[in-house]
Amino acid sequence: LAHPSVLTLRIGTRRDGWRGPPVSIRPGARLLAELESTVIVSNMENTDDGSSRREAASALRDAELSRTTLARAIAAPPSLFASLGAAVAIQIATAAIGLGGGHIWISVSGVALLAVVAGVQLMRFARHNGVWIRGFVSRVVLGTGTGASLAYAVPLAAAIWAGYGARWWLVPPLLNS
Amino acid sequence: MGELDPHVVAPARLKLMTTLTAVSQAEFGTVRDILQVSDSVLSKHLAALEEAGYITRRKGSHRGRRTTWLALTPRGRRALSAHVAELRRLIDGID
Numbered sequence: 001l002a003h004p005s006v007l008t009l010r011i012g013t014r015r016d017g018w019r020g021p022p023v024s025i026r027p028g029a030r031l032l033a034e035l036e037s038t039v040i041v042s043n044m045e046n047t048d049d050g051s052s053r054r055e056a057a058s059a060l061r062d063a064e065l066s067r068t069t070l071a072r073a074i075a076a077p078p079s080l081f082a083s084l085g086a087a088v089a090i091q092i093a094t095a096a097i098g099l100g101g102g103h104i105w106i107s108v109s110g111v112a113l114l115a116v117v118a119g120v121q122l123m124r125f126a127r128h129n130g131v132w133i134r135g136f137v138s139r140v141v142l143g144t145g146t147g148a149s150l151a152y153a154v155p156l157a158a159a160i161w162a163g164y165g166a167r168w169w170l171v172p173p174l175l176n177s
Numbered sequence: 178m179g180e181l182d183p184h185v186v187a188p189a190r191l192k193l194m195t196t197l198t199a200v201s202q203a204e205f206g207t208v209r210d211i212l213q214v215s216d217s218v219l220s221k222h223l224a225a226l227e228e229a230g231y232i233t234r235r236k237g238s239h240r241g242r243r244t245t246w247l248a249l250t251p252r253g254r255r256a257l258s259a260h261v262a263e264l265r266r267l268i269d270g271i272d
Contacts, residue, residue: 053270060261062191129207131199131203
């Protein structure tokens with residue numbers, strides 16, 4: 001038998017005999033899935049008693065629980081913040097040393113090191129949690145949050161000032177010569 | 178008065194789409210474990226939602242093996258918002 005292109009069904013759930021609007025369904029591999037969804041829609045929209053409310057509330061509660069479960073399972077892999085912090089500290093120090101001593105390659109190598117560490121930690125985060133989160137790169141890794149920006153900018157400015165001032169405790173005399 | 182979205186109304190699909198709102202992308206196995214469904218059931222729902230334009234699937238790798246990364250599309254986010262609003266209307270009993 002050839003499949004019809006569209007099946008039109010009437011699905012009614014009211015006790016007064018009202019049969020509900022006609023529903024068109026495309027037959028095919030997902031016929032049962034579509035039929036299941038259509039029946040659920042019809043039941044929720046046409047049932048007058050409290051069962052539809054309970055179904056809707058239960059569906060929303062379960063969905064929110066799944067979302068919360070995933071969110072709570074997300075965690076930073078071990079040493080993520082320590083390694084990022086160390087890489088940032090090295091980048092700040094190398095920026096100051098490179099600018100103060102006139103050795104740009106030192107500054108560039110610090111930036112490259114930070115980029116490599118950040119990339120590796122991002123991959124570890126995705127591998128650890130099985131998710132990507134928008135904003136993680138900018139706010140956590142690149143530190144665009146207000147606190148992180150200040151925590152980065154102030155030490156960087158101080159280090160550059162120390163570098164240009166040739167402070168002995170930051171710029172080794174050998175590099176400053 | 179809006180309408181329930183037939184693509185989202187199945188509880189498993191509502192859970193799937195709501196779960197994906199927590200992240201930008203999620204790996205297939207992670208979502209399967211959260212929803213506590215089988216690979217085949219999840220694949221069936223993903224196929225339907227992808228056909229509706231509500232999610233995207235991207236081939237990638239995870240823990241050294243090939244897998245699929247899932248993400249909601251902007252259209253999917255809008256559909257989910259409208260569907261949830263309609264569910265809340267049903268719960269509140271507003272006509």
